[in-house]
Amino acid sequence: MLFRGPRPDFTRPYAMFLGANETFGKFVPRPYPRLLQHKIEMPCANFAAMNAGVDLYLKDPSVLLATARARVTIVAVTGAHNMSNRFYSVHPRHNDRFVKPSKILQTLFRDVDFGDIHYTRHLLASLLEADAIKFSIVVEELKMAWIARMKTLLERIEGRILLLWMANDPPAEANLEPDLGDIGHDPAFVDQAMIDELSPLVTKVVECIASAQAKTAGIDGMLLQDDEAMIASKMPGPMFHEEAAAALEGHLSGML
Numbered sequence: 001m002l003f004r005g006p007r008p009d010f011t012r013p014y015a016m017f018l019g020a021n022e023t024f025g026k027f028v029p030r031p032y033p034r035l036l037q038h039k040i041e042m043p044c045a046n047f048a049a050m051n052a053g054v055d056l057y058l059k060d061p062s063v064l065l066a067t068a069r070a071r072v073t074i075v076a077v078t079g080a081h082n083m084s085n086r087f088y089s090v091h092p093r094h095n096d097r098f099v100k101p102s103k104i105l106q107t108l109f110r111d112v113d114f115g116d117i118h119y120t121r122h123l124l125a126s127l128l129e130a131d132a133i134k135f136s137i138v139v140e141e142l143k144m145a146w147i148a149r150m151k152t153l154l155e156r157i158e159g160r161i162l163l164l165w166m167a168n169d170p171p172a173e174a175n176l177e178p179d180l181g182d183i184g185h186d187p188a189f190v191d192q193a194m195i196d197e198l199s200p201l202v203t204k205v206v207e208c209i210a211s212a213q214a215k216t217a218g219i220d221g222m223l224l225q226d227d228e229a230m231i232a233s234k235m236p237g238p239m240f241h242e243e244a245a246a247a248l249e250g251h252l253s254g255m256l
Helices: 032-040 054-058 061-067 103-108 120-130 132-156 180-184 192-201 212-216 226-232 238-253
Strands: 015-018 044-046 072-076 088-090 098-101 160-167 204-209
Touching (some): 015 032, 032 044, 032 238, 054 061, 098 120, 120 132, 120 180, 132 192, 160 192, 212 238
Parallel strands (some): 015 044, 015 072, 160 204
Antiparallel strands (some): 088 098
């Protein structure tokens, strides 16, 4: 498995980062872990991977071993859609890849052709289009599985943990009806009640909500090809990464 890196010197004190796209910082020359490295004057091990879900870290013992030596582990909240559950399974390393439906899902959605579906967001959009009521059942399963899996991950991490919410908007209130917008936004299907349930297992919960300037900055400062502009526009840009680094700096300075 390839992570953002760079690989730090594990014989020295370091901070460790787990997360998906927002922490990986694709197209961003200096994602927030790299910015923090200079602010806190400590190596920051960025173990983020594109489209990572909780499953990726639970199934990689080497990553969990590295957290045991870290001064602090920052766990960025990832979506509930990129993980295996009772309804479907995902690729063990590329968690956004839909592998196969379960018998339960096939029975629940008899009219959906799963043969042409390869990604989790496409799968969920197809399920919502087929039957919104049955789709709500799937979403509830995703939420319950995410909470259980996140608790397992946090309990296996030794030492201090910061749980980071990095998104354009604060966590939604619980019990809202899921819609197509939930599928497109990250972290998908994670609400405030779910974060609250995890808070006893971490040292702090830190929210970093993109400012209006960061939201409108678009792809300014990103390194990309012309045909990558649309993909890049959906990811946090350099300004948002600077805001995340600033938000974390104050919390980390008193813990290291």
